[in-house]
Amino acid sequence: xxxxxxxxxxxxxxxxxxxxxxxxxxxxxxxxxxxxxxxxxxxxxxxxxxxxxxxxxxxxxxxxxxxxxxxxxxxxxxxxxxxxxxxxxxxxxxxxxxxxxxxxxxxxxxxxxxxxxxxxxxxxxxxxxxxxxxxxxxxxxxxxxxxxxxxxxxxxxxxxxxxxxxxxxxxxxxxxxxxxxxxxxxxxxxxxxxxxxxxxxxxxxxxxxxxxxxxxxxxxxxxxxxxxxxxxxxxxxxxxxxxxxxxxxxxxxxxxxxxxxxxxxxxxxxxxxxxxxxxxxxxxxxxxxxxxxxxxxxxxxxxxxxxxx
Amino acid sequence: xxxxxxxxxxxxxxxxxxxxxxxxxxxxxxxxxxxxxxxxxxxxxxxxxxxxxxxxxxxxxxxxxxxxxxxxxxxxxxxxxxxxxxxxxxxxxxxxxxxxxxxxxxxxxxxxxxxxxxxxxxxxxxxxxxxxxxxxxxxxxxxxxxxxxxxxxxxxxxxxxxxxxxxxxxxxxxxxxxxxxxxxxxxxxxxxxxxxxxxxxxxxxxxxxxxxxxxxxxxxxxxxxxxxxxxxxxxxxxxxxxxxxxxxxxxxxxxxxxxxxxxxxxxxxxxxxxxxxxxxxxxxxxxxxxxxxxxxxxxxxxxxxxxxxxxxxxxxxxxxxxxxxxxxxxxxxxxxxxxxxxxxxxxxxxxxxxxxxxxxxxxxxxxxxx
Numbered sequence: 232x233x234x235x236x237x238x239x240x241x242x243x244x245x246x247x248x249x250x251x252x253x254x255x256x257x258x259x260x261x262x263x264x265x266x267x268x269x270x271x272x273x274x275x276x277x278x279x280x281x282x283x284x285x286x287x288x289x290x291x292x293x294x295x296x297x298x299x300x301x302x303x304x305x306x307x308x309x310x311x312x313x314x315x316x317x318x319x320x321x322x323x324x325x326x327x328x329x330x331x332x333x334x335x336x337x338x339x340x341x342x343x344x345x346x347x348x349x350x351x352x353x354x355x356x357x358x359x360x361x362x363x364x365x366x367x368x369x370x371x372x373x374x375x376x377x378x379x380x381x382x383x384x385x386x387x388x389x390x391x392x393x394x395x396x397x398x399x400x401x402x403x404x405x406x407x408x409x410x411x412x413x414x415x416x417x418x419x420x421x422x423x424x425x426x427x428x429x430x431x432x433x434x435x436x437x438x439x440x441x442x443x444x445x446x447x448x449x450x451x452x453x454x455x456x457x458x459x460x461x462x463x464x465x466x467x468x469x470x471x472x473x474x475x476x477x478x479x480x481x482x483x484x485x486x487x488x489x490x491x492x493x494x495x496x497x498x499x500x501x502x503x504x505x506x507x508x509x510x511x512x513x514x515x516x517x518x519x520x521x522x523x524x525x526x527x528x529x530x531x532x533x534x535x536x537x538x539x540x
Numbered sequence: 541x542x543x544x545x546x547x548x549x550x551x552x553x554x555x556x557x558x559x560x561x562x563x564x565x566x567x568x569x570x571x572x573x574x575x576x577x578x579x580x581x582x583x584x585x586x587x588x589x590x591x592x593x594x595x596x597x598x599x600x601x602x603x604x605x606x607x608x609x610x611x612x613x614x615x616x617x618x619x620x621x622x623x624x625x626x627x628x629x630x631x632x633x634x635x636x637x638x639x640x641x642x643x644x645x646x647x648x649x650x651x652x653x654x655x656x657x658x659x660x661x662x663x664x665x666x667x668x669x670x671x672x673x674x675x676x677x678x679x680x681x682x683x684x685x686x687x688x689x690x691x692x693x694x695x696x697x698x699x700x701x702x703x704x705x706x707x708x709x710x711x712x713x714x715x716x717x718x719x720x721x722x723x724x725x726x727x728x729x730x731x732x733x734x735x736x737x738x739x740x741x742x743x744x745x746x747x748x749x750x751x752x753x754x755x756x757x758x759x760x761x762x763x764x765x766x767x768x769x770x771x772x773x774x775x776x777x778x779x780x781x782x783x784x785x786x787x788x789x790x791x792x793x794x795x796x797x798x799x800x801x802x803x804x805x806x807x808x809x810x811x812x813x814x815x816x817x818x819x820x821x822x823x824x825x826x827x828x829x830x831x832x833x834x835x836x837x838x839x840x841x842x843x844x845x846x847x848x849x850x851x852x853x854x855x856x857x858x859x860x861x862x863x864x865x866x867x868x869x870x871x872x873x874x875x876x877x878x879x880x881x882x883x884x885x886x887x888x889x890x891x892x893x894x895x896x897x898x899x900x901x902x903x904x905x906x907x908x909x910x
């Protein structure tokens with residue numbers, strides 16, 4: 232039986248940040264390689280390094296009558312959000328922050344994406360960035376409630392909001408097996424808060440990059456890094472919630488957490504290039520008429536099983 | 541110097557270009573896109589995202605003003621190149637690379653710009669946002685936004701002056717930059733196509749390539765980057781005369797597009813144009829249906845044109861290219877800008893962009909009604 236993870240000292244926080252950073256860099260490298268392959272360029276892996284060099288060398292800029300403070304807060308916020316999410320993700324036997332309402336903590340943080348992406352779009356005082364911001368909010372209206380109810384399912388099944396206990400409750404049967412709807416909806420939510428792939432109309436080409444239209448230099452770097460970090464943090468959080476935490480043969484628990492997170496992350500990165508974008512107005516219908524009822528039924532099923540069993 | 545030199549080299553290898561097509565120079569633009577891709581460079585979506593401003597063709601006075609304005613918005617390090625013809629692209633890109641890599645020169649450029657070290661983007665979009673009005677009893681800000689002439693995947697030279705409620709286009713007027721600088725097609729003044737050389741008729745391969753270019757734009761706007769990349773690759777095959785590779789790939793692209801239920805679901809019911817509406821607006825009759833139908837129509841026309849001139853006569857059944865004037869024999873169809881303005885009104889910006897891209901614009905007519 233896996234024990235419930237114990238909180239370690241805050242001095243380990245840089246290690247957690249480093250692991251998140253490594254996952255995010257791996258995601259960026261993979262994305263660069265996939266983009267390079269699609270474009271028929273050899274140096275696919277070097278793309279992300281080149282992009283970082285380019286943005287470090289580039290000057291920051293501002294626009295006329297920009298709301299500088301809010302704009303910069305939005306741009307840096309995604310990265311902060313991702314870091315705060317991983318504080319409650321147990322790495323095998325250790326966790327940074329053994330919060331008794333860890334699931335709610337993550338849920339509260341993912342809502343912050345609304346503020347940060349919107350502020351980045353709004354602060355620039357540019358029409359295209361603003362339109363990008365609107366689009367993100369429209370997506371948010373459709374994905375947020377299903378995402379919340381998706382997080383409810385594992386918590387109900389484990390009868391706990393403590394992330395470590397949710398992971399420990401999956402001995403024998405991972406939650407992803409008997410709550411696949413909640414898992415899929417959760418993954419959609421992660422992709423959405425990272426403004427990734429099908430949820431990227433907020434950064435659309437049609438509005439000159441939308442939210443990012445006016446970002447340059449280190450500001451753009453922070454925003455883009457924040458997206459990768461969010462994707463990585465979302466994949467990491469899925470491990471204790473749906474993928475059995477550190478459970479697995481041979482390898483130690485902490486290694487299994489990293490392996491599972493990496494595999495899920497790779498899947499999410501790969502998804503980006505494979506599917507067209509989901510138009511916010513169309514996705515609104517799906518969110519409310521399909522995803523929300525489906526995930527509520529999933530919750531009901533889980534609740535019945537828990538009470539019956 | 542060592543570190544900053546290495547940084548400069550690495551950064552320059554991954555430069556982003558903002559490509560501006562002067563109407564009539566699409567072949568030059570395509571050559572820039574292709575050769576930039578070979579170098580591992582990427583296309584920028586906005587001036588803030590760009591290191592290189594590549595102007596394809598020589599802009600008229602109106603577009604020159606826009607270009608100057610955009611140039612000021614490039615954050616820097618920056619380089620500007622003017623490419624007059626497809627064969628000059630390689631040299632121009634080399635020159636841009638050298639300029640970007642030249643750190644002392646970039647430092648001087650940066651020091652010479654307005655603002656104490658920090659740049660202001662003059663003439664930014666702020667000037668466009670003003671006023672507020674009532675709509676359905678709701679207090680709504682009305683934004684006056686000019687879409688174009690420089691936007692990713694946007695018809696060259698087209699400008700839509702829109703009134704936006706949020707991101708809903710409530711009203712639009714169309715214009716074309718530098719009217720009078722364009723060429724002639726069928727005796728009427730037009731803007732677009734390729735007029736860089738002689739006023740010649742494009743051959744079938746070129747027609748097919750242009751359809752593929754328009755398909756790539758629509759797919760890119762729909763957010764499907766892989767398929768858009770494939771369409772661009774087909775376009776490039778067609779332009780360098782690799783007809784058989786192009787037709788194989790084109791068949792693959794058609795299959796992929798037809799099979800994507802997500803794309804179909806996203807493009808269905810958008811921008812429905814019945815045939816009487818098309819006739820009223822002066823648009824080609826083969827543009828009936830919604831954006832999804834028109835995407836498939838474009839792919840069909842590309843396939844027919846790629847089959848060669850003989851193939852058009854032999855394999856152009858009524859069901860495929862339903863009487864459109866887009867066959868090789870008919871030359872390039874001309875899209876009236878007023879029609880574009882009319883079809884986007886009432887849609888949000890995202891859908892409006894899809895609709896514009898679905899019109900398969902080859903050349904724009906000159907606005908006569910102001």
